Amino acid sequence: TTSFQNSGLSDVLLPQIKKDIGLDVQLIVVGTGQALKLGEAGDVDAILVHSRKAEEAFLKAGFGTHRREIMYNDFILIGPSSDPAQISEADTAVTALQKIAAAKAPFVSRGDDSGTHKKELSLWQAAGLDPATFGSWYRAAGAGMGATLNVASGMDAYVMADRASWLNFGNKGDLKLMFAGDPVLFNQYAFIPVNPQRHPHVKTALVAQLEDWLTGETAARLINGYKINGETLFTFNATKP
């Protein structure tokens, strides 16, 4: 998933992993969909993603051994500082979206079947709206988080993003954080080792080591302590087995 790297958290964790357990983690940053595909093909040893349904399907098909929750962050709604749809006054994510739809204010969607996109769709559904019926104010960018933010910034549109990507984003333009905090916006990250029975070349022992580390004390301290502009991004929530 892209937010892990875009947030800069990976730059904190990877060197520490190397120091602690001597493991050179090679990070391949792709969208959730592509990550799952890489896992299926056995081209990677483990994946870190955030899309519960897809993860479960992945496990059910026997591609992974198990799913281990590591941490979560949250999604936020971003929009132009003039806030034409007045969503900053909304009390839930769903009403915020309803306000945008009512105002027909420009909204940019990831439109790429990513975890973020699926989350957004589920929110529209909860709001009783169907994006397929929207007019031209609803733009499906079909791109990653960064590219979508760039589009939104260029169009002065609303957009849903994960907090990490947003805080690290350098092209904010006229955009501002407009809405956050609704628990439905929480975004769980999970670690899934690739099943060695399917792909015998997978380095199971190392993966287990990595998993232990990621769910351990040091990781908890680093993840919870990672801040950008004084804001906490991720909350460690791995449970001991």
Place this chain on the structure above:
Amino acid sequence: MTHSILPLTLDGAIARVRGKTLVGPVDLQIGETGLTIVMGPNGSGKTTLLRLMHGLQRVSGGRVEWAVPDGMARGRQSYVFQSPIMMRRKVVDNIAYPLILHGVPRRQARSTAAEWAARFGLGDALDRPAPYLSGGEKQKLALARALIRQPEILFLDEPCANLDGRAIREIETILQQAQADGTRIVMATHDMGQARRLATDVVFMYGGKVHETAPAPDFFKQPTTAEARAFINGDIVE
């Protein structure tokens, strides 16, 4: 006609390529009338001299000057190259090209070109792509293309090398006609007979220098230099 572009004066003119002097220094004047034949052994610099006069070869030293400013003189000359340059077009379009450059409407240029082609025995070949012509036909095309501009001075570099006897005679007639009409001609050739038939005066090149200049009758009767004498006899020029 406006002021003639002639005489052409070469004053210590030198052609140098990457440090090597090909021709010169040359002092020479091409007067207003006549037909000058440039002769000399292979590699003696005939082509380079003609190019120098025509402005194709950069003057590395000395002066090459027309009676009018250079810009005016440029458009009033024609040159026929030793190996004819064919544009990748039809014969008629090749011949018409100089006219079209001068703004003659395409239709009219084509029909004038067709007339000239016929005069040079290319009447049948009008619609053929020029690069496919035979060696002699290419030379005829180049001649037609040069004459269609009705230049004041015409440079010819061995224009009859690949022509048959009849074509040579016909073209000599055309050239003499052009000369009578006031076109100044400067021509390089190896054909001694042709030189005798046409020349009013001769420039004999040797080793990149003008070795001897003389009115034609004098040159062929009594060349002053030993080299020219040997050359006329086809002897070894050393």
Place this chain on the structure above:
Amino acid sequence: MTHSILPLTLDGAIARVRGKTLVGPVDLQIGETGLTIVMGPNGSGKTTLLRLMHGLQRVSGGRVEWAVPDGMARGRQSYVFQSPIMMRRKVVDNIAYPLILHGVPRRQARSTAAEWAARFGLGDALDRPAPYLSGGEKQKLALARALIRQPEILFLDEPCANLDGRAIREIETILQQAQADGTRIVMATHDMGQARRLATDVVFMYGGKVHETAPAPDFFKQPTTAEARAFINGDIVE
């Protein structure tokens, strides 16, 4: 020497390009000895006939056959083109190229090439890029490159068109020497004097057909066709 590739037999041979017959049908035999001169007006098909014999022009009808299988005959011929083709290399490398193709080591090929260049008066030009040679020097290079292969048959297409008198004489000597050493020569030329000096027999082309063939003395003394007679006199051939 192995079996000679001669005689060469043309039997109703036709050269056709995009539906247009350029030359033929031609029935002709090139025997084992002699020097055949191909003559005829411009565009009569001399070049095309030579190319047809050499295998450069596709045979569209009839047969062109050597005494040995085609594959064997290919490597034992040389051809000098009407407009010499210069490879973008030095003079010495141009001349050495056929030897290198035959597997001669580069050093040796170069030194042999230098000898041949000297024979053709190109001794000073060895290290010059071939495309910058003068017209006559290019022709000399082409001749040296053709002869260095020591072919059994040599096709020459107006090889002396741009040469000076002395060079022509020298090259005629070289050709006569080669002929004496057993090289068959077929040569197109417009130079009547040269034809008289060299020919053992003459092929007269006219309008894409072989109009007359005869031993040289007969042809020049008493051509059988009116066209050949007119041609020899430089008259209008109609």
Place this chain on the structure above:
Amino acid sequence: MNDIAQGTIDAFRLIFTLDPDLLEVVGLSLRVTVTAVLIASLIGLPLGAWLVINRFRFRRQTIAVLNALMGLPPVVVGLFVYMMLSRSGPFGVFGLLFTPTAMIIAQVIIITPLIASISHQTIRDLWAEYHDLLISLNTSRWQRITALLWDGRRALLTAMLAGFGRAIGEVGAIMIVGGNIDHSTRVLTTSIALETGKGNFAFAMGLGFVLITLAVTINLLMHSLSRTERASVW
């Protein structure tokens, strides 16, 4: 590999059933690319010829830079155009960002150096052939350029086709300035990138085949129109 076959079949089924979405995407791809190639040719071909016939002080350096510009990374071009066209950029007032026009601008910037470089190379040989004649005929610069471009037109086709190839397959810049917005700026390449991101490799490959089929068709068409291969010299 069966996946791929399936993806291709899917993609072609969409084409042959004239799926309106796919046709829209294909149509936009073609419109944007063809326009870009035409504009880039109008600039690049004369520029290539101009560089051939003029000798000036930094000619060699200019040509080297032009050649180097063939390596302009599309992403950088995309960024540059984005910044120019964005609301806060100098041309922001025209509101061109995320429109096909923006995509055309980016492609023109990318392929013009390519077209100019290749045509420069092609025309050099022709100029070596024509040089003496055109100088002797006292032609103006412009007359020289037009003669070279006209007589070299069949060879210049390769330059244009190379430009077309680069443009039709380009995604980095297009994505940034076009935004891959559904029904508005989505083209074949951005769709492929999207499907790849979704992990729909098979369908992405299928779209890839559609794109290549398109390119082959256009190349065949151009070749037969220009009859490049019929004559050996021209």
Place this chain on the structure above:
Amino acid sequence: MNDIAQGTIDAFRLIFTLDPDLLEVVGLSLRVTVTAVLIASLIGLPLGAWLVINRFRFRRQTIAVLNALMGLPPVVVGLFVYMMLSRSGPFGVFGLLFTPTAMIIAQVIIITPLIASISHQTIRDLWAEYHDLLISLNTSRWQRITALLWDGRRALLTAMLAGFGRAIGEVGAIMIVGGNIDHSTRVLTTSIALETGKGNFAFAMGLGFVLITLAVTINLLMHSLSRTERASVW
């Protein structure tokens, strides 16, 4: 626009202070691209020449397809190479995915058609000039190809430089098969894409300038080595 200036300054500061990370990225970019260009030239140049000297039935079609392949979308090539090299693909056992080798393979596939097409065009003119002579000298196919490639070497440089340009600026395929792994497969273009995704336009542009500077340097170097512009004919 000040942003950009700042980004450029930052990027060049990194270069001039010999920042090891940046040097590593630049080094890998060069290594991958140069290797790919060499391999693609070894295939593309003789292929271009071969297509010139041989007349066969579907020659015209073959050339059109080759031209069309210049338009291979990098993403599709990337996908294709990915599927070939993936563990579940036919060449999975070699474990090449996400290594520089995989990136080289993808680039070779992308630029070989480009190099072959341009060299085909270049060599055609030379073949028109040499045709009679080389046929008359009874040369073998291979001798013809080598003569044409050798005597046309300076013009063929453009083909190679076009290939270099396309490869050094390419990101779509590289990203998929290389994975943009820090210290392992990260090159300039993927870094630029990464920074763009983060919205760090200034730094991305700065890296872009570094890349272009690199390309210009290499082009100037090649030109002066080959002295292309010194002689007018060759």
